[in-house]
Amino acid sequence: xxxxxxxxxxxxxxxxxxxxxxxxxxxxxxxxxxxxxxxxxxxxxxxxxxxxxxxxxxxxxxxxxxxxxxxxxxxxxxxxxxxxxxxxxxxxxxxxxxxxxxxxxxxxxxxxxxxxxxxxxxxxxxxxxxxxxxxxxxxxxxxxxxxxxxxxxxxxxxxxxxxxxxxxxxxxxxxxxxxxxxxxxxxxxxxxxxxxxxxxxxxxxxxxxxxxxxxxxxxxxxxxxxxxxxxxxxxxxxxxxxxxxxxxxxxxxxxxxxxxxxxxxxxxxxxxxxxxxxxxxxxxxxxxxxxxxxxxxxxxxxxxxxxxxxxxxxxxxxxxxxxxxxxxxxxxxxxxxxxxxxxxxxxxxxxxxxxxxxxxxxxxxxxxxxxxxxxxxxxxxxxxxxxxxxxxxxxxxxxxxxxxxxxxxxxxxxxxxxxxxxxxxxxxxxxxxxxxxxxxxxxxxxxxxxxxxxxxxxxxxxxxxxxxxxxxxxxxxxxxxxxxxxxxxxxxxxxxxxxxxxxxxxxxxxxxxxxxxxxx
Numbered sequence: 001x002x003x004x005x006x007x008x009x010x011x012x013x014x015x016x017x018x019x020x021x022x023x024x025x026x027x028x029x030x031x032x033x034x035x036x037x038x039x040x041x042x043x044x045x046x047x048x049x050x051x052x053x054x055x056x057x058x059x060x061x062x063x064x065x066x067x068x069x070x071x072x073x074x075x076x077x078x079x080x081x082x083x084x085x086x087x088x089x090x091x092x093x094x095x096x097x098x099x100x101x102x103x104x105x106x107x108x109x110x111x112x113x114x115x116x117x118x119x120x121x122x123x124x125x126x127x128x129x130x131x132x133x134x135x136x137x138x139x140x141x142x143x144x145x146x147x148x149x150x151x152x153x154x155x156x157x158x159x160x161x162x163x164x165x166x167x168x169x170x171x172x173x174x175x176x177x178x179x180x181x182x183x184x185x186x187x188x189x190x191x192x193x194x195x196x197x198x199x200x201x202x203x204x205x206x207x208x209x210x211x212x213x214x215x216x217x218x219x220x221x222x223x224x225x226x227x228x229x230x231x232x233x234x235x236x237x238x239x240x241x242x243x244x245x246x247x248x249x250x251x252x253x254x255x256x257x258x259x260x261x262x263x264x265x266x267x268x269x270x271x272x273x274x275x276x277x278x279x280x281x282x283x284x285x286x287x288x289x290x291x292x293x294x295x296x297x298x299x300x301x302x303x304x305x306x307x308x309x310x311x312x313x314x315x316x317x318x319x320x321x322x323x324x325x326x327x328x329x330x331x332x333x334x335x336x337x338x339x340x341x342x343x344x345x346x347x348x349x350x351x352x353x354x355x356x357x358x359x360x361x362x363x364x365x366x367x368x369x370x371x372x373x374x375x376x377x378x379x380x381x382x383x384x385x386x387x388x389x390x391x392x393x394x395x396x397x398x399x400x401x402x403x404x405x406x407x408x409x410x411x412x413x414x415x416x417x418x419x420x421x422x423x424x425x426x427x428x429x430x431x432x433x434x435x436x437x438x439x440x441x442x443x444x445x446x447x448x449x450x451x452x453x454x455x456x457x458x459x460x461x462x463x464x465x466x467x468x469x470x471x472x473x474x475x476x477x478x479x480x481x482x483x484x485x486x487x488x489x490x491x492x493x494x495x496x497x498x499x500x501x502x503x504x505x506x507x508x509x510x511x512x513x514x515x516x517x518x519x520x
Contacts, residue, residue, distance in 0.1 A: 020076035025126045028079045042128040109199040112163040142196045150188045182256040185210040213256045220261040224268035238388045272387045279391035289371040290461035390451035434470040438463045
């Protein structure tokens with residue numbers, strides 16, 4: 001009985017070995033160790049594992065002790081066990097790479113030499129490892145095709161790689177010294193992103209070169225735009241002079257040809273330098289023009305009062321004089337000595353519009369026909385510049401100053417309007433804005449001594465003129481406040497009783513009103 005069982009086990013063992021033999025490479029039957037060659041047919045990893053389990057089952061059918069059982073090894077069993085160990089070692093070694101999820105973690109980054117090693121190792125295993133082996137071989141094939149296509153470009157970029165594809169064409173010195181265009185890098189990276197499943201080290205380095213160059217070019221396009229982009233852009237962002245210098249200092253580190261952008265930067269730098277020299281001269285002229293403007297007005301005002309005077313006491317302020325030099329007709333006090341309640345109220349609400357002989361701007365009517373157009377021209381020139389300069393920074397404050405003068409001249413051109421209650425806030429706001437301007441509140445302070453001296457001189461020149469007009473407005477404000485107090489007093493007297501107001505009281509009010517400008 002035992003003999004027949006042993007015979008059956010032996011027959012089953014022979015069948016087991018006959019099935020295992022095609023899976024085992026011929027080199028593994030040799031006693032001498034060497035490189036494992038491919039078998040006649042690569043057995044699937046799971047099938048071989050299952051076949052080894054059957055060998056264990058056959059061994060368990062023996063009734064010998066465990067020591068003797070372990071000595072009974074089927075023909076081909078040790079070879080299959082070695083093959084499974086090789087596969088398992090490969091799986092364990094590259095588990096992180098094989099299990100990488102690119103959808104959650106992004107593309108896997110590997111050197112091409114490591115990818116090549118992984119593929120070589122898996123191809124030496126005489127088993128069919130299924131999807132992991134197919135996947136890694138497909139990735140290697142994609143990467144090898146890409147490197148073969150762009151191997152010359154990789155070398156021109158100066159990227160070192162130990163992997164040389166078998167299909168790469170020979171590279172000459174002339175190829176290596178060709179000018180590198182950013183479009184070449186862009187095309188190569190686009191192909192890599194669409195055709196290669198992983199990020200090779202060479203792809204990563206090339207992408208860094210591309211992104212660095214593109215970022216630099218984008219900055220150049222912003223600082224020194226092309227003529228076409230200048231036309232399309234309605235409002236361009238301003239950039240500092242230092243940005244041009246920084247960009248010119250960085251381009252030598254780029255591997256791509258940026259000669260066109262460098263020329264644009266140098267032209268922008270040259271244009272800015274020329275503009276600054278012209279702007280400095282213009283600002284000096286504006287400074288002198290403010291000083292001359294103030295002197296001319298001081299000479300013209302030497303024969304007349306600078307604040308509002310009693311009726312017919314003196315000519316009106318300079319601000320009410322037209323460009324032709326003619327003075328608008330003075331208002332007269334109609335009905336002197338016949339003060340009535342209606343007359344008192346008409347004084348309080350009187351509005352007299354004084355216009356110039358021509359429809360020129362208010363600052364021209366006040367002697368600024370040379371000064372203020374010069375300022376306006378300078379402001380427009382700054383708006384056309386793409387670069388921020390110390391000279392250009394004063395354009396905004398000059399525009400604010402010009403705006404203040406325009407409003408102030410209009411107020412002083414119609415002084416009677418300022419005694420109308422609805423215009424009280426206009427005068428108060430003009431004074432408040434002027435006080436803020438002469439305090440240089442919020443204005444930038446230049447660091448370069450030459451720029452600082454030029455701009456300080458400019459500010460002092462317009463501030464002196466502005467203070468003169470501010471003093472005039474403050475005088476008018478004081479008179480207006482006094483007038484408002486008089487109106488309230490008159491209203492209180494008239495409305496305090498139903499009886500008629502005494503003649504003495506009316507005369508007293510009339511005598512007090514003589515200090516205020518007359519109404520029509």
